[in-house]
Amino acid sequence: xxxxxxxxxxxxxxxxxxxxxxxxxxxxxxxxxxxxxxxxxxxxxxxxxxxxxxxxxxxxxxxxxxxxxxxxxxxxxxxxxxxx
Numbered sequence: 001x002x003x004x005x006x007x008x009x010x011x012x013x014x015x016x017x018x019x020x021x022x023x024x025x026x027x028x029x030x031x032x033x034x035x036x037x038x039x040x041x042x043x044x045x046x047x048x049x050x051x052x053x054x055x056x057x058x059x060x061x062x063x064x065x066x067x068x069x070x071x072x073x074x075x076x077x078x079x080x081x082x083x084x
Contacts, residue, residue, distance in 0.1 A: 002025065002026070002029055004029075009030075009033065009040060010043065012026055012029075012030050013030055013033075013034075013040060013043055013044055013047065014047060016030045016031075016044075017044060017047040017048060017051065018051075
């Protein structure tokens with residue numbers, strides 16, 4: 001069995017919650033921890049809720065059509081003024 005620090009568990013848990021974890025051994029480990037460790041289970045549930053919330057917000061909030069152009073123009077102007 002893999003020995004992990006709390007930070008490593010959190011990092012792996014985030015990858016698992018984002019469906020980015022591909023190592024079968026780590027997947028099995030994190031699933032076991034979600035089942036047996038209340039702290040890990042809670043963190044997983046928090047990440048799942050945050051992800052759902054972000055997806056809900058993203059689908060309801062729209063940006064002005066010219067936002068990208070406006071941001072790029074601002075960057076170009078600041079870059080040009082920094083060169084002088």
